[in-house]
Amino acid sequence: MYSFEPSEEQKMLVESISRFAQNDLRPKAHDADEENNLPPKLIEKGWELGYVQASIPEEFGGFGERSAVTGILAVEELAWGDLAGALAILTPNLFATPILLAGSESQKQTDLPPVVEAEWQPYTAALIEPTFDFDPNDLKTSAYQEGGEYILNGKKTYVPYANDAEAMIVYANLDGQTQGFIVPKDTAGLEVGQRQKLLGIHALPVYPVTLTDVRLPVDNRLGGPDGHDIAPILDASRLALASMAVGVSRAALEYSSDYAKDREVFGVKVAQKQAIAFMIAEMATEIEAIRLLTWEAAWMVDTGKPQASVQAYLALTGAMDMAMMVTDRAVQILGGHGYIREHPVELWMRNARGFAMLNGLAIV
Amino acid sequence: MIEFEIPKPIVMNNTALETVAINMMRPVSRYFDEHEHEIPWDYINFMHMAMRATGAGSLAPTERKKKEGEEEKERPRLGYQSLAHMLEMLAWGDCGMYLVTPGGGLGAAAVEAAGTPEQKEKFLKRFRGEKPVFGAMAMTEPQAGSDTSAIRTTAVLDPATNEWILNGEKIFVTAGHKSLCESDGLVVVWATIDPSAGRAGMRAFVVEARTPGVTVSKLEHKLGIRASDTASVVLQDARVPFDHLLGSAEVVREPTTKGFKGAMATFDATRPLVAATAIGVARAALEMLKEMLAKQGVTIRYGLPRQKLTTVEREVIDMEAMLRSAWLLVIKSVWMADNRLPNSKEASMAKLRAGDVVTKITQRAVELMGPLGYSREYLLEKWFRDAKISDIYEGTGQINRLIVARHVLGYTGRDLR
Numbered sequence: 001m002y003s004f005e006p007s008e009e010q011k012m013l014v015e016s017i018s019r020f021a022q023n024d025l026r027p028k029a030h031d032a033d034e035e036n037n038l039p040p041k042l043i044e045k046g047w048e049l050g051y052v053q054a055s056i057p058e059e060f061g062g063f064g065e066r067s068a069v070t071g072i073l074a075v076e077e078l079a080w081g082d083l084a085g086a087l088a089i090l091t092p093n094l095f096a097t098p099i100l101l102a103g104s105e106s107q108k109q110t111d112l113p114p115v116v117e118a119e120w121q122p123y124t125a126a127l128i129e130p131t132f133d134f135d136p137n138d139l140k141t142s143a144y145q146e147g148g149e150y151i152l153n154g155k156k157t158y159v160p161y162a163n164d165a166e167a168m169i170v171y172a173n174l175d176g177q178t179q180g181f182i183v184p185k186d187t188a189g190l191e192v193g194q195r196q197k198l199l200g201i202h203a204l205p206v207y208p209v210t211l212t213d214v215r216l217p218v219d220n221r222l223g224g225p226d227g228h229d230i231a232p233i234l235d236a237s238r239l240a241l242a243s244m245a246v247g248v249s250r251a252a253l254e255y256s257s258d259y260a261k262d263r264e265v266f267g268v269k270v271a272q273k274q275a276i277a278f279m280i281a282e283m284a285t286e287i288e289a290i291r292l293l294t295w296e297a298a299w300m301v302d303t304g305k306p307q308a309s310v311q312a313y314l315a316l317t318g319a320m321d322m323a324m325m326v327t328d329r330a331v332q333i334l335g336g337h338g339y340i341r342e343h344p345v346e347l348w349m350r351n352a353r354g355f356a357m358l359n360g361l362a363i364v
Numbered sequence: 365m366i367e368f369e370i371p372k373p374i375v376m377n378n379t380a381l382e383t384v385a386i387n388m389m390r391p392v393s394r395y396f397d398e399h400e401h402e403i404p405w406d407y408i409n410f411m412h413m414a415m416r417a418t419g420a421g422s423l424a425p426t427e428r429k430k431k432e433g434e435e436e437k438e439r440p441r442l443g444y445q446s447l448a449h450m451l452e453m454l455a456w457g458d459c460g461m462y463l464v465t466p467g468g469g470l471g472a473a474a475v476e477a478a479g480t481p482e483q484k485e486k487f488l489k490r491f492r493g494e495k496p497v498f499g500a501m502a503m504t505e506p507q508a509g510s511d512t513s514a515i516r517t518t519a520v521l522d523p524a525t526n527e528w529i530l531n532g533e534k535i536f537v538t539a540g541h542k543s544l545c546e547s548d549g550l551v552v553v554w555a556t557i558d559p560s561a562g563r564a565g566m567r568a569f570v571v572e573a574r575t576p577g578v579t580v581s582k583l584e585h586k587l588g589i590r591a592s593d594t595a596s597v598v599l600q601d602a603r604v605p606f607d608h609l610l611g612s613a614e615v616v617r618e619p620t621t622k623g624f625k626g627a628m629a630t631f632d633a634t635r636p637l638v639a640a641t642a643i644g645v646a647r648a649a650l651e652m653l654k655e656m657l658a659k660q661g662v663t664i665r666y667g668l669p670r671q672k673l674t675t676v677e678r679e680v681i682d683m684e685a686m687l688r689s690a691w692l693l694v695i696k697s698v699w700m701a702d703n704r705l706p707n708s709k710e711a712s713m714a715k716l717r718a719g720d721v722v723t724k725i726t727q728r729a730v731e732l733m734g735p736l737g738y739s740r741e742y743l744l745e746k747w748f749r750d751a752k753i754s755d756i757y758e759g760t761g762q763i764n765r766l767i768v769a770r771h772v773l774g775y776t777g778r779d780l781r
Contacts, residue, residue, distance in 0.1 A: 002699045003367040009365075069366050133671040234667075257773055277769035277780055278762070284772045285693070285713040292692035293685065296368045305368075310666045311688075316669075316683035327551060356670070 006073060006293075013051065014073050019050055021081025029082035031201035033347055038088050047120035055093075055364075056075050056100060061113030062338070066100060068236065071241035071364025072313035079247030083130070083351040084203035086244060087362055091160045095123035097363045098169055098180055104224035111182065122161035123250040125169040125180075127237075127360030130157040136171070136178060136234055136359060141211065143172035143179060150174075150181060150221060152189075157309075158361060162192045162207035163324045169222060170211065171183035171230075171285075178230040180222030189214035199351035202360075216331075231309050236302055238243070238316040240362035242294040244320035245355045246287060252330035252348045259343075260333050268275045276333055283326045290315070290322045298364075320355035326353040368692075369441055374449045381450055385411035385413070385457025393458045396591035397746050398406045401583055403546065404461055404591055423455040444633070444698035448640040452691075455644030460591030462641060464498075466547075467491050469539055470634060471499025471570075474527040474552040477630040478568055478610040485628055487550060498549040501630075502534035502571075502597055506759050510535075510763045512554070512715055513624065517599060519555040519609075524607045528569060530577075538757070540595030541580050544573045551578075552610070563624040567659070577602035586751035588749030628708075633655060635711040636697040636757055639718035642754035643691045646722040648684050649747045653729040656736065662672075679732060681699040690721040716764035719755030726751040742753045762763040 006014065026041055032038050051074045056062025078086035101108050115123050129140050141154025152172050161166065169180045183190060193208040218225050257280055260271035270276050292357045297315040300308035327349040331338035338345045370378075388407050396404050454462035463469075468491045474639025490497045530553060534540075544548035550572045557567035571578055582596035587705040609718045611622065654664070657676065664680050665673065673681070693714040700707035726748040730737035737744045755761045770780050 001367055001694055002445060003365055003368055004696050004699060005366070007365050076713055077510050081533075119544055133669060135669050135672060137667060271773050271775070272780055273771075274766070274780075277773065277775075278765045280772055281765040281768035284768060285717050286614075287712075289689035289693050289698075289717055292696060293689040295366055296692060299366055300366045305690060309554070313684040314681065314688060315665050318689055321682075 002102050004282060004295075006069075009071050010073055013054070013070065014077055017049055017074050017077040019078075020046060021077050024216035025078065025081025025085045025227050028125075028204060029085065029203075029347065030341075032082065032196065034202075034341075035201045036087055036205075038157070038203045040083060043088050044120050046085065047092075052090065052093045052096060056112060056116050057097060060100070061116035066097070067240055067315065068301040068364055069295065071236075072239050072294055072298045074364055075362065076243040076247040076250075079108050079244035080251045081247075082203075083244060083248055083348075083354075086138075086159065086247075087204050089120070089199060090240075090362055092121060092123040092128070093363055094125035094361070097167055097236060098125065098222060098233045099182075100265040101221050101236065102156050102180065102228035102230075106219075107182065107224070112167075113297050117229045122165045124161050124165045125171070126156035126162065128156065128158045128357070129162065129172045130155055130208065131282050134357070137230070139173040139178055139289055140172060141170070141172040143174040143181065144219070145174075146256060148218055149215045150210045150218060152181060152183075152216065154211050156209040156211070158196065158198075158206045158358070159192075160204055160206050160207045160285055160361065162209050163195070163205070168209075170209075170214075172211075179228070180203070180230075180233070181218045182213065182222065185215055187216070198354070200347070200352075200354050201238055225362040232301075234359070234364045235312040237359055237361075238312040239294060239298050239301065240364040241355050242290070242297070242312070242315040242319035243364070244362060245316075246291045246294060247351065248348050248352055249283070249290075249326040251288045252327045252345055253280070253287060254354075255343075255348075256280070256283075256330035256333040256338075257343060259337075270333070279329050279333065286322045287326060290318045293318055316355070316359070318335065320352075323352035323355050324349075369450070369508060370444065371440070372448050377446065377451055378449055381453040381457075385453055389454070389457030389461050393461070393743060393746065394740075396458075396460060397588075398588040398590075401593060402584060403593075404464060406568050407461055408464060408466055408496050416466055417490060439671060441702040443560035444636070444701040445695070446775075447631055447637055448694055448698045451637050452640040452644040452647070452694075456648045457644075458591065459641055459645045459747075459753075460589035462644075463538060463589060464542065465535055466496035466498055468497075468549075469543075470501035470630075471543065471550055471552045472629050473634050474501050474568060475499075475570065475610065477633055478544060480612055483570070483607065483610060487628055490548060492548075496567065496650070497547040498539045499780035500537050500539045500549070500551045500595075502537045502540065502551050502741065504536045504555045505533060506535055510760055513566065515554055515556060515566070516559065517553065517555040518559060519557050519569060521606070521741070522603070525603070527603045528606065528609060530569060530602040530604065532599050533581075534597040534599070535582075535759075537595045538592060539596050540597050541593040544578060544595075545599065553597075553599065553642050563621045566621075566624045570598070570608040570610065571624075575602050575604060587752060589747065597634075624710055631759060632708045632711045633701060634714040635764070636694050636701070636707075638758040639690075639694045639697075639711075639714040639756065640643075641752065642718035642722040642751070643687065643694060645747050645751050645754065646683075646690075646718075646725040648688050648689055649726045649729040649744060650680070652744060653683075653740070654680065655731060656733055656742075676732060683728065686721045687725060687766075690717045691719050710766055712759070712764040712767040712771075715759060716761045716768065719761045719764075722751040722754050725740040778779035 053062045054064035055066040169186045189212045191210045263270045293314040297311040330345040469772045519528045553569045553571045556565040577600045580595045584594040591734045697707045697710035697714045
């Protein structure tokens, strides 16, 4: 059967996140962006909403079950509030969900409870690399086995909270396969550089990470000595970003529509001009279309459909174009005011551009 | 629970329809494109027989009759969802031929949406008879297309005989010729009972085949969908009985916009279905494009960053995202219709997006195949021509943008013209 109605539980979750996004995230977004800083209390409060904890089973310290559909519903709301805040709150998930999806039994037992049971802590992951054609399935960072150890070398970029991360998953190329490795704090050869400055998501602290002969026990390979399949992790990342793109775009549509209904031009409201109204109609249509594509991809992941990976890829491809189009138009609808940082649309436009290159910065 | 599993009965139906599309439509697709105004009777007769046997019928889903002694059981309503899938598959076969599928078309849909139970019984019975019968809807006039409230065809009541006298000219009547001349069908004609009242004067009248004063004056020659006849219908003192006015008797003479709203409600139901046919054409083109590319040794590498994709790969991937997301808009809007949720916004979203997507995909497919795409040896160029109508009929892309914008902005037609 088809159904477009979230479950009662999902609705309740979305509602509580939506309240937080509206009352906490959104009001802080502007200053956070200007000051390159998110209030720790804000992150803690977002963490306490318990979305991450609810996606981890009880035996590993959580109180629920992972569902990609629930995940995308949740992160869409967070991103609607503020993308940088959403990414910050969910950063520990970059560590937890891959372990849940691909970790060995002992990794789940050992590594999940400290993340899930405690307050928000900087656990993170390093996937992206500083090349123009970065490809998660063809990493430049290398891993090879030597005796009872793996040795990692390479450069990573945009690693959230890398400077004081308790531990991170580093993805590397092992015999042509992308594999994750659990790298604890203060591992020799792991060097975190200066905080990076980006076009958008200013408030999220991200760092370059260099790995020079980083030696790890074989047990630190994600999934244990036999490793894991990278596809489910990439699917989950694409789904997260696609639905965040929907959240940001929804925010831009709502703000620019409200503005257009308020602002007068030639004796009528801006929104009463077809040139503007048609833009708004297309923005709304495109957001809804991509939202459904993302929903279907998440449902395919949850139900184990063989086409799930392709669909998640299509969803993100469609979402990044959609978000760019929608946020660009939101700025255009506000005209000169859209270019001024007092209004949030320029921030959303800068944030939206990131969806094409931030694969690996969020996961559901 | 959010779910995207195609309902089982629809899956079975789809398999059967795909066979029809492959065996009865595709092989003659080119022939009927090149022989405009010839009628594909083999397809029509087969479909009529098949639909009679399975009970499938008009564009509007009919309620399943309860058998005597049968227990009341809450079943999910799938009528519009089934129709969307059915029309998508038939249009995938051939979009022009799908339009000549017997069963009443938009005419029956209007009767189903706006008629009284007695009228439904009286007018829809014919579509289930021995011979294939057609139905059509006549709205557009030479001077009025999208602006439906500007129609000039008049209906005047003759108190002596209690008959309506219709006068005017209708154009672009899909299947008008088959409805009036090739079968004992009907055309739902929109006319005004009070030209000064605008929308409030609009009413829908059922005009049956062989009604004196009704003539088909012209058959159009079109860019595409040539297997489907597009007729001009002239009404000259055409008389129809009083109860051929669709709807209940008390609204007949009151100044009311109910008639107009009836037409618009019909569109909420039919727009997603027309969008589904657009998706069918787009899917046909994209699938053929991928097959032709595969023969040339081009495989699409999903999962790569854009920077590493070839232009052809990038185009195909973009088209797939476009096609699938537009189809989901269609599915959501028919799911809403089946669940009796107001779906005017979603119906227009589906229609405008599907119209955009099918024109883009067919245009790009022809381009990407170069001289092969432009050649009439393949169907890509035909689908390019067939596609464009999806962005025009049953509400142009622009009219649907207006409707969506009004919903998003909370505007009335007066706020946003």
